Amino acid sequence: MTSDRAYHHGDLRRAVLTAALDVIATEGPAALSLRDLARRAGVSHAAPAHHFKDRTGLLTAIATEGYTLFAAALAGAPDLRERGVAYVRFAATHPAHFQVMFQPGLYRVDDPALLAAKEHASAELRAGVTGLPATGRGEDPRLAGVAAWSLAHGFATLLLSGNLPDALEGREPEEAFRSLTGLLFRPDGS
Template identity: 70%
Template sequence: MSRPTYHHGDLRRAVLSAALDVIAAEGPSALSLRDLARRAGVSHAAPAHHFKDRAGLLTAIAAEGFDLLATSLAAAPDLRERGVHYVRFAVGHPAHFQVMFQPELLRPDDPDLVAAKARADAELRSGGVERSPSADPTLMGIAAWSAAHGFATLLLTRNLDRPLDGRDPAETFRELTHMMFGPAQ
């Protein structure tokens, strides 16, 4: 049986896509450059030209994830909706989400990662504090991020399957923020 050959000209994207599939199905610990090369139909050394090693690949995934998160958050008008967009991002990009918040897997000084994290952080912080203008904005941001991240993590680890019982996660999160913080102003 012949191996499929790589024809589409974007090995970097092909390896990233295959890596995201593996992570979504089996987690980041299952990732192997050799396996990804086999899936792409290229030599085992080919992915190393783009990523050097596993940490480089995971760092590229995290940087892409933070860029996608920043874009998603930028579309939200306020802090509450940024939380809803955060949850939607986690549901839509579970493999990115798994990798982004595991710094031990990444090269923390990678320039692309540093820049992408800064963009996402800026978007997280730019939501404003519409409910309590006298509150410390840093603490409000931490509280909002903690709530959204905790909810998203529980959701992705399937700990909310029974309680949500098929309800839309983003809408449920919106309802939770209403219950916790009152109606948006």
């Protein structure tokens, strides 16, 4: 028989999400199992299904939460460079969210809450390139956004995969990213 604790958990949804984020951060999304998460939360093996239905539902909830947190992280940045720094900071402080968000095969891409959170985050990303001066060469202004996104996402991905320790030379990742953007995008246009 299952104990009362298995049925009367204070915030089961949050407990399962937190346990899932821990698993993803240490072992990756492939290691997720609702049964294991229920065990970690101290509830019956069927309890997480009441909140998430299945593993894909759980990953959808993680991606939705990630995009919501991501939009908030980007919103406070005053310019494109600092939005890139916020991007890198978000990846470093929310590695499990970051892993799931950018693997749409893991979650329900048509989930309404996910779509709303993703659109909010996209709007914050686009806001960073809105004030950039035109190049005068007729390029699509969206390409500047793709370039900025590629730089920040690539740096964040390299950071999370452990491929930057030598390049960072002891510097904080955020400061290294600022230096990198300074090398590539000089204020004088050179």
